[in-house]
Amino acid sequence: MGVTSPLKGHSSSHSLTTKLFPYSLYALYVLLPVALFRFCFHPFLSSTSPTHSSSSKGEVVQNGPFCNYNNGRWIHDKTGPLYNGTTCGTIKEGQNCISHGRPDSDYLYWRWKPRRCKLPRFDPYTFLTLLTNKHIAFLGDSMARNQLESLLCMLATVSKPNLVYTSGEDNKFRRWHFASHNVLVSVYWSPFLVQGVEKSKYGPNYNELYVDSVDERWAADLDHIDMIILSIGHWFLHPAVYYQSGSVLGCHHCKALNHTEIGFYGVTRKAIRMALKTIIERKGANDGNGIDVFLTTFSPSHFEGEWDKVGACSRTKPYRRGERRLEGMDAEMRAIEVEEMEVAKLNARGVKGRVRVEILDVTKLSLLRPDGHPGPYMYAFPFANGVYNRVQNDCVHWCLPGPIDTWNQIMLQVIKRWNVHSRRVVRLMP
Template sequence: MDVMSPLKPHPNSPSPTKKLLPFALYALLPIALLCFYFHPFHHLPPNNPTILTKEEEIVYETPCDYTDGRWVHDKMGPLYNGTTCGTIKDGQNCISHGRPDLDYLYWRWRPSQCKLPRFSPNTFLRLLSNKHIAFVGDSMARNQLESLLCMLATASNPNLVYRDGEDNKFRTWHFASHNISISVYWSPFLVKGVEKSKAGPNHNELYVDTVDEKWGSDLDHIDMILLSIGHWFLHPAVYYEGGLVLGCHYCPGLNHTEIGFYDVMRKALKTALKTIIERKGANGNGIDVFLATFSPSHFEGEWDKAGACPKTKPYKEGEKMLEGMDADMRAIEVEEIEAVKVNAKQIEGLRIEMLDVTKLSLMRPDGHPGPYMYPFPFANGVRERVQNDCVHWCLPGPVDTWNQILLEVIRKWSIQSRRKE
């Protein structure tokens, strides 16, 4: 006869585990809810495709105007913060620089016609596996790139594999988990240009019919390109076309015709898009092209005076209208992208889309570093004169929404491609 151990329950008696299980479940439930609240399960497993219902696929096939919407308060906040991501440019790291008001972190863009899901790093990494993504343009391109890197870093570690140029203007990161490379190319005009300097002329020089080969020569190795230009065209410049002086913008003392900058920006954009189509469309390799529309600044008064961008909340719907230069810059970009999209449909593997962020960015006067482009600017008291950045965006901040919209367009493209197979 077997002798029963005093440590084992009687076979006919209820198991202690079974007795304790309901209590354990009740005890764990509040903990699970708290974890879900602070760390929602918005990530998808890497390399695991998103499974969509037929209804969801229909939603993604329905066109959505992401420019039509409003900012609503969101208690979940951003995916990352200023201390957990090492790729943020120092001047946009508002949290570590001591910005005291943090309400600007708790807003999300709600389109009127559709839903804009929270950014899923794993979904982005899965959809762009084995691709090279390039952000090309001015500092707004860099601002968006660093936002994307920070969000992706919550799911996979980016390794800096290339760095060159003053202020790290040319860099490449690699995500080994999905074999994705993400690069930034400093090219504030997209075309060939000579930037003003202390040693040279006090104006920029642009060659509007010649692409900037710093990025143009790498097109064969780029699968997705995101262009962003605008603010640098406001600076004094002399323009060249066909080897001759075309005119200038704000060039007193020079014997050139003043022609402004609107038509020149249009010519530069035409040259860039034409080059991409010719070089990528001709060889059949294909490329996805995005153009981020003009991102408005929010200066109220002098740039070096306290309170240059003092707002701490988004504008309400109808409180701020898109007009003046902001509307004109966006209109040029919209017209050029729409014109190119007509021809792009005839080229296999070429997809061109506009990332229309002008209006939603206009509504966020609270999202700039302002004086917090420098660490603790008022540590020794409030000074009358202090340099302000009311152009770029704090990270985390409103620019994260640009990448949310980017992901949704890529996701729709993926669904449409699968249906064609």
């Protein structure tokens, strides 16, 4: 593909066969349909095993019959994060709030508490053990990179990540190797997931997207990838011209051009659908290496005022319950992603190979954390020489450590649930 090194000798296999225990008539005709309905239509609602948590073995915490990680609240937790800004060498400087002199630290001491279940602390050893000999790839925009760096920093507390590949402007294509478990973790810059030309200071002031073809910079490597985390959204807000079947489909915010204004919601949906369709078709075409796919939902920004007109995010505590509602663009973008993932789940069931897909629904919990962004500390010590009238703020990305660590915390719980299910199936096989 031009930006990745060959990945030879890297394989994984899963043989999944499903059987059902004999249930009573009541369970079969009443409880099971309800469980299936909730599993299909509610993110992260899943059956759990009747075992207690064990971080060394990767067991799922006993949470009752269902767990919805999307519904909960932030509670103060004096334990704090697994890492800090000085012990992890992979944080992009603009998100290293500690080293950049952010004076308050309370944003580090909050924990997400789901309403009806437990969310255990991230266990890096368990993550590496479950993903032994696997290749994990983050695909998307800078939010994908932000989540990737969070994961790397937490894993680095037990195993050193070795940078084995880098390419592209600003090192937008990178790969690390955890030798202790032979785990590869990559990031692929692909802000639209589909083929696109990004605007630049030398060209037109708008992006160009081709919604009927994926970005082959990541798609060409699918044979060597075992797990994908997709994350897009904010780049679709920029001016753009859209193409489909060789002709202009429409545009967004392009008054100077003679094209039909169609906004960005429909195109966002098309891009997600095309990416998921490609992954499912290519990885599901045979019964060889399967793949697990997460789609991280839209991450809200917290600018108070216009981002380029002294807009800031100066709050130092999470919103209280009921203080902020999910609405407008944030709600619409999340809804599109949830809907497309439900379609993908249905499509994945009809393929030959093993393809597991799951929504990583973080929009609501992220909306409640206006305190977790770098703000002016996207720059080192921005007020060292006094307070300026105009200081640019980053109210989109997340401090590391910070609330974004919770995204990977939830992702690990889903992986653990998958692992328990796989072991159950193996035991049921004749």
